[in-house]
Amino acid sequence: MEHFPRRLLTIVTEALLERELLAEFDALGVRGYTITDARGKGGRGTRQSDWAQEGNVRIEIVCEPALAERVVARLRERYYDHYAMILYLQDVSVLRPDKF
Amino acid sequence: MPLFDPVIWFFVLGIAAGVARADLRLPAAIYEFVSTVLLLSIGLKGGVELARDSGGLPAVELGGILLLGFLLPLPAFAVARRIGRLSRADAASLAAHYGSVSVGTFAVVVGYLAARGIPFEGRAAVWVVLLEVPAILAGIVLARGLHGDVAWGRLLRDLFLGRSIVLLLGGLAIGRLAGPEGTASIQPLFFDLFKGILALFLLEMGLIAAAQLPTLRRHGLFITIFGVLTPLVFAVVGALLGRALGLSVGGAIVLATLAASASYIAAPAAIRTAVPEANPALSLTASLAVTFPFNIIVGIPLYERLATALAG
Numbered sequence: 001m002e003h004f005p006r007r008l009l010t011i012v013t014e015a016l017l018e019r020e021l022l023a024e025f026d027a028l029g030v031r032g033y034t035i036t037d038a039r040g041k042g043g044r045g046t047r048q049s050d051w052a053q054e055g056n057v058r059i060e061i062v063c064e065p066a067l068a069e070r071v072v073a074r075l076r077e078r079y080y081d082h083y084a085m086i087l088y089l090q091d092v093s094v095l096r097p098d099k100f
Numbered sequence: 101m102p103l104f105d106p107v108i109w110f111f112v113l114g115i116a117a118g119v120a121r122a123d124l125r126l127p128a129a130i131y132e133f134v135s136t137v138l139l140l141s142i143g144l145k146g147g148v149e150l151a152r153d154s155g156g157l158p159a160v161e162l163g164g165i166l167l168l169g170f171l172l173p174l175p176a177f178a179v180a181r182r183i184g185r186l187s188r189a190d191a192a193s194l195a196a197h198y199g200s201v202s203v204g205t206f207a208v209v210v211g212y213l214a215a216r217g218i219p220f221e222g223r224a225a226v227w228v229v230l231l232e233v234p235a236i237l238a239g240i241v242l243a244r245g246l247h248g249d250v251a252w253g254r255l256l257r258d259l260f261l262g263r264s265i266v267l268l269l270g271g272l273a274i275g276r277l278a279g280p281e282g283t284a285s286i287q288p289l290f291f292d293l294f295k296g297i298l299a300l301f302l303l304e305m306g307l308i309a310a311a312q313l314p315t316l317r318r319h320g321l322f323i324t325i326f327g328v329l330t331p332l333v334f335a336v337v338g339a340l341l342g343r344a345l346g347l348s349v350g351g352a353i354v355l356a357t358l359a360a361s362a363s364y365i366a367a368p369a370a371i372r373t374a375v376p377e378a379n380p381a382l383s384l385t386a387s388l389a390v391t392f393p394f395n396i397i398v399g400i401p402l403y404e405r406l407a408t409a410l411a412g
Binding site for chain 1: 128369372373376377
């Protein structure tokens with residue numbers, strides 16, 4: 001079966017930002033994403049998920065490399081300074097290129 | 101009367117379990133459910149009272165309480181800036197938290213007054229709604245100035261459609277419409293179980309407060325002192341306003357407690373998006389780990405004496 005290359009962008013950030021980020025994604029032309037509740041430890045200490053106020057989310061987006069770069073640039077410009085946020089990119093293969 | 105209302109011991113249990121890192125965690129969904137039931141209960145109870153005596157909210161009272169919400173952040177900001185030497189953003193954030201109110205503390209004072217048979221105005225739930233938002237707006241203006249870059253439209257929408265306001269006002273409306281007879285069928289869940297639900301809520305609050313203690317150690321002395329003295333001073337202001345507005349003694353105790361309480365839900369969320377450079381841990385820790393425990397354990401009985409003394 002033929003495979004098509006795409007980029008997987010994973011963002012771990014404050015649950016509080018979720019709604020705002022989704023609006024950004026829509027504006028940038030992201031067609032889909034997956035969100036899961038997350039907890040862990042990082043530069044801003046332990047982040048629990050058992051209280052909505054302090055929780056984290058993990059957002060995954062699979063898309064064209066160029067779009068992934070645009071999303072990354074946007075997040076870096078607007079959110080990196082003041083919010084708990086990490087992101088990383090991976091190369092992935094998809095079977096249905098028209099979906100991503 | 102025993103030393104504490106039993107529900108307070110659940111809070112102490114939560115703190116102790118949290119500090120000892122016991123294997124105890126209520127799932128987030130339980131916390132949401134418990135706080136939803138509490139908010140609806142308080143709203144419904146107020147609504148039923150309103151249906152009984154059908155007294156409206158006098159305009160002077162509405163104005164006085166709104167003004168209280170806008171003004172309380174100012175002295176808090178000045179103290180945090182001058183004495184605490186905090187940055188403008190951090191001082192404004194602290195001011196917004198302390199000017200706004202804690203619904204959890206309100207639930208505890210409602211339980212406290214009910215246990216002692218002290219009556220208070222049914223419309224007290226409306227005071228919570230009136231006091232929640234103005235201080236947050238004042239705090240944002242203190243941080244940003246009047247012409248700062250703030251998305252006011254979205255902010256106001258989020259504030260007014262926050263859980264606590266929607267559920268309190270919703271409960272109030274349902275209680276008012278249904279009246280004492282109409283609410284009889286939902287009485288077992290919302291009225292009879294109130295103290296049990298409050299106990300579960302406080303258990304979780306104890307766990308949450310305990311999780312803030314390491315931050316408290318880091319930020320230390322100023323926010324601890326601030327977190328104890330601010331409620332004492334604000335309670336006097338609240339009690340005096342209650343007296344001036346001609347509220348009952350119970351009403352003055354509630355208003356003193358509300359003025360003394362500090363927000364830990366609406367204010368952190370709003371300030372996080374509107375003033376992102378403020379350190380969120382600072383205000384939340386002061387509010388949750390210092391002021392909330394202080395108010396429910398020591399404060400409320402003091403405010404009762406204060407309001408009683410003012411009335412006598």
